Amino acid sequence: MTPETITSNAGRRAVKDGDVVQLRNLGISYRTGKREVAVLKGITLTLGKGRILGLVGESGSGKSTLATALLGSLRTGSFVSTGTASVSGQDVFALGSKELRRFRISEVAMVPQNAGSALTPTMKIHEQIAEALHSLKGNRAAQRSRAEELLRLVRLPNPAQALERYPHQFSGGQQQRIGIAVALAANPTLLVLDEPTTGLDVVTQAAILDLLSELQGSLGMSMVMVSHDLGVIDKMCTDVAVLRRGEIVEAGATREVLANPKHPYTRGLVASVPRIDVPGIPPSMVQDAIDAGEDWVQHQDVYRRTAPQGAVPVLSVESLSIDYRRKHIPGTGATVQDVSFTVNAGEVVALVGESGSGKSSIANAIAGLQKTGGGRIALAGGGGAGGELAKTVSGRPKNLRQAIQLIFQNADTSLNPRQTVQTAIQRPINLFSVKNASVQQALADVDLPASYARRLPGQLSGGQRQRVGIARAVAAAPSLVLADEVVSALDVSVQSSILRLMDELSREKSLGFLFITHDLAVVRAIADRVVVLYLGRVVEEGTVEEIFASISHPYTRLLLDSVIELGDDHDAKLKAVKDEIPAAPPELGCPFASRCPLVRDVCHTVAPPTIAVSASHNIKCHADVAELTGVSAEALEGTRTC
Amino acid sequence: MLTFFAKRIGWSVFTVLLATVLVFSAIQSLPGDAASQILGQNATPSAVATMRQQLGLDDPPVSRFVSWLGNALQGNFGNSLVSGGSVGAEVGSALINTSLLAGITIVIGVLLSLVLGLVAGLTRDRWPDISISTLALVGMSVPEFVVATVLVLLFSIYIPLFPAVVIAGQNASVAEILPSVWLPAGALICVLAAYIIRMMRTSVIDVMDSEFVRTAILKGNSTPRIVFKHILPSAMLPTLNVIAMNVAWLVGGVVVVESIFNYPGIGTLMIRSVQTRDLPAILLITVMSALTYVVCNLLADFAAFLLNPRLRYPRSAK
Numbered sequence: 039m040t041p042e043t044i045t046s047n048a049g050r051r052a053v054k055d056g057d058v059v060q061l062r063n064l065g066i067s068y069r070t071g072k073r074e075v076a077v078l079k080g081i082t083l084t085l086g087k088g089r090i091l092g093l094v095g096e097s098g099s100g101k102s103t104l105a106t107a108l109l110g111s112l113r114t115g116s117f118v119s120t121g122t123a124s125v126s127g128q129d130v131f132a133l134g135s136k137e138l139r140r141f142r143i144s145e146v147a148m149v150p151q152n153a154g155s156a157l158t159p160t161m162k163i164h165e166q167i168a169e170a171l172h173s174l175k176g177n178r179a180a181q182r183s184r185a186e187e188l189l190r191l192v193r194l195p196n197p198a199q200a201l202e203r204y205p206h207q208f209s210g211g212q213q214q215r216i217g218i219a220v221a222l223a224a225n226p227t228l229l230v231l232d233e234p235t236t237g238l239d240v241v242t243q244a245a246i247l248d249l250l251s252e253l254q255g256s257l258g259m260s261m262v263m264v265s266h267d268l269g270v271i272d273k274m275c276t277d278v279a280v281l282r283r284g285e286i287v288e289a290g291a292t293r294e295v296l297a298n299p300k301h302p303y304t305r306g307l308v309a310s311v312p313r314i315d316v317p318g319i320p321p322s323m324v325q326d327a328i329d330a331g332e333d334w335v336q337h338q339d340v341y342r343r344t345a346p347q348g349a350v351p352v353l354s355v356e357s358l359s360i361d362y363r364r365k366h367i368p369g370t371g372a373t374v375q376d377v378s379f380t381v382n383a384g385e386v387v388a389l390v391g392e393s394g395s396g397k398s399s400i401a402n403a404i405a406g407l408q409k410t411g412g413g414r415i416a417l418a419g420g421g422g423a424g425g426e427l428a429k430t431v432s433g434r435p436k437n438l439r440q441a442i443q444l445i446f447q448n449a450d451t452s453l454n455p456r457q458t459v460q461t462a463i464q465r466p467i468n469l470f471s472v473k474n475a476s477v478q479q480a481l482a483d484v485d486l487p488a489s490y491a492r493r494l495p496g497q498l499s500g501g502q503r504q505r506v507g508i509a510r511a512v513a514a515a516p517s518l519v520l521a522d523e524v525v526s527a528l529d530v531s532v533q534s535s536i537l538r539l540m541d542e543l544s545r546e547k548s549l550g551f552l553f554i555t556h557d558l559a560v561v562r563a564i565a566d567r568v569v570v571l572y573l574g575r576v577v578e579e580g581t582v583e584e585i586f587a588s589i590s591h592p593y594t595r596l597l598l599d600s601v602i603e604l605g606d607d608h609d610a611k612l613k614a615v616k617d618e619i620p621a622a623p624p625e626l627g628c629p630f631a632s633r634c635p636l637v638r639d640v641c642h643t644v645a646p647p648t649i650a651v652s653a654s655h656n657i658k659c660h661a662d663v664a665e666l667t668g669v670s671a672e673a674l675e676g677t678r679t680c
Numbered sequence: 681m682l683t684f685f686a687k688r689i690g691w692s693v694f695t696v697l698l699a700t701v702l703v704f705s706a707i708q709s710l711p712g713d714a715a716s717q718i719l720g721q722n723a724t725p726s727a728v729a730t731m732r733q734q735l736g737l738d739d740p741p742v743s744r745f746v747s748w749l750g751n752a753l754q755g756n757f758g759n760s761l762v763s764g765g766s767v768g769a770e771v772g773s774a775l776i777n778t779s780l781l782a783g784i785t786i787v788i789g790v791l792l793s794l795v796l797g798l799v800a801g802l803t804r805d806r807w808p809d810i811s812i813s814t815l816a817l818v819g820m821s822v823p824e825f826v827v828a829t830v831l832v833l834l835f836s837i838y839i840p841l842f843p844a845v846v847i848a849g850q851n852a853s854v855a856e857i858l859p860s861v862w863l864p865a866g867a868l869i870c871v872l873a874a875y876i877i878r879m880m881r882t883s884v885i886d887v888m889d890s891e892f893v894r895t896a897i898l899k900g901n902s903t904p905r906i907v908f909k910h911i912l913p914s915a916m917l918p919t920l921n922v923i924a925m926n927v928a929w930l931v932g933g934v935v936v937v938e939s940i941f942n943y944p945g946i947g948t949l950m951i952r953s954v955q956t957r958d959l960p961a962i963l964l965i966t967v968m969s970a971l972t973y974v975v976c977n978l979l980a981d982f983a984a985f986l987l988n989p990r991l992r993y994p995r996s997a998k
Contacts, residue, residue, distance in 0.1 A: 139902070143899075148895070158896060158909070161910070165909070169905065169909075224899070
């Protein structure tokens, strides 16, 4: 795809005023029964050639509906109630089915949120790219070489071999690259991206976003990017439109809008994002105040949690190992090996790592849902409930099962949709015969009105469902709560209030929280201590301040540098990071050796020693402390190109 | 891949063997034994005892099973207690007739119901779907003997196109039977199609809701390409097992339809054998239908293997 092809295409298309997208008073509604519900109201915006528009808003704001409307697509039951949408000079909702097909072939393409489910599972990659190469129709050889070229463009390893493979044979990050290649195949004037990096790890996200800005620059496409992540919008977009309940509340140049938001809602969004450079939990958004047009942010401060005094251990994990291999594969090690840490009463300990780091395996082992290979998991205190934990939950006495409770990532799928809140919370109270406990009390603990007991999960919002999930866990009067990515599915405005709730519960009930997450900003907001995992091994452990301070393990440094935040100098961030984690940990040496900028021969053969930076801060590395101090972005960049 | 095949085949052999054991023990526990069946009610106890000895009925069940199995593996399934002829030959010729009926039913029925199910799924809640789904529901709820009777009434009495019953006997040639295959086949297709149509419709609708079909539409693909390349392979997967179960039912359980049309197949033979307590024949027929079920499911597994790349190329550690 050379600049020449773009120019010639642009010449063919009669683009008026240089605007690729022109929406005039666009309204979209859907019918439910006899009612009409407006999803989008009076949307008016334009997007010039080569510019990138970010659509920001919370769930239900209509941002995805707006994005797909640009491709002339509506959900079944939806219809255009007012206005027009024109893309490349064509009124997309006035097109007949044949013209609409031609429009989708030549003018627009979409990168979906989850390429894993957006690629057809029964078709090889080359077929899926080839069917978008309409100009080369019938010429299989040319299609193949173009497909290979596109895969190389999105920096997929081994493009020639990848053509013959099926989607499930790639990792999430690779699938997203393929999704981008398929979209680029059409050589579109406008590329629409729906949360293109939301499901990905921070390092992969950084790499995909770098790739997208590079491609946009060289191909001169216009882009519309939907995201709930203000950092991503800030990095990628020239323009931004903030949506709330189907309306644009604020729009303009990205830097201006996000650095100096005018509308109370935008101000709220910006203020409620947790940040790695600001310790503490940001204020949670007050929707009523926004409706009243008040500026609530001024009266709210970031809440800083203080770590509990004294250390009464609740959970201690010693030399835990988990091995999924049925037979030994030379050169690979166990999935989880030699993991040790403790959680004290009233303390929030974060278990951090990318997908594949073994954090969920460890949580499952503690919950007794996963057989361990070796090591010891012990629970202390809790009214004589202490003791070493049997390997599986069926071998544990009732009081130990009571002492460990779980909160899940998706409250919507972890609550039975046909059971009332009352039934869901009553169950653990009855099962463990908890004294002095009631559903009303549990609901009060999570700040929900007692009348909610009669509701079904479907009648609650996402944040409320997560509160019920927490109430159900806390009603069992546990001493340890395992919280697996509990806020990652929630909107930022709700995130803060859930984090505040967890903070309160940990202090008031002296609960130990093991908080499993990949989101470092959330870690900074809530955690007292942090355990960083890479490929099932602990690489660093320390208090939250120590982890975010200048002396870090190279992997922690990579994670921190990959986080994209609002107001960063995005051009100065590292580029061309090798984002693929090896599928299995190495048998010997340091797990991070294959990606580490400080790697030396000994790293491949000998397990790294523990460097005690302070009494509470340990780093496992062969390098010395001086080298680990502020390993800069340039150093990482130099050694890790794909 | 080889282990996948070997494992499935191993399990299939085990299943057939288990079914054989169950059938054999079930027949053992039937009241009365073969000796008194053969000799009739007026036989003297001593004659019964002699007969029992001749038939080997005094041996313990386990050793009788083993010797039956040994003979069966060599193709000797024993002799009919009624005609005295070889059960293998008798069941074999009935099986050929049933296979003809089943073959025609399967080819027409499966193709027809896949097409109808696909059309219903693609036109969800519009008139083609509503009419196809209603017909399928009728096909499911009306018993096959009613369908058969209605077909006879329509196509051999009002419009005399086909013979109402088969007059040719057990040993008729294919050419003699062929004209009379169509009405029983029609009755069977009605029942068979109903289940496959409903399953196919559901899975087409599921697949059409998926993100990859949406993406394929947004890529500007033509409708035939979306249907045949993107929807059909994934929609076929859950349908395969339903097809396998129905096809196996066809070969094993056509009893009612066959006996209505007096069709000289395995079903008719089954009823006659039960009426005459022809134990070796019953045993063989039941084992054959178990075998059919297992083979059909095995074929469905292999077809799924060919359709689903996730089975062919499991994601392994790199």
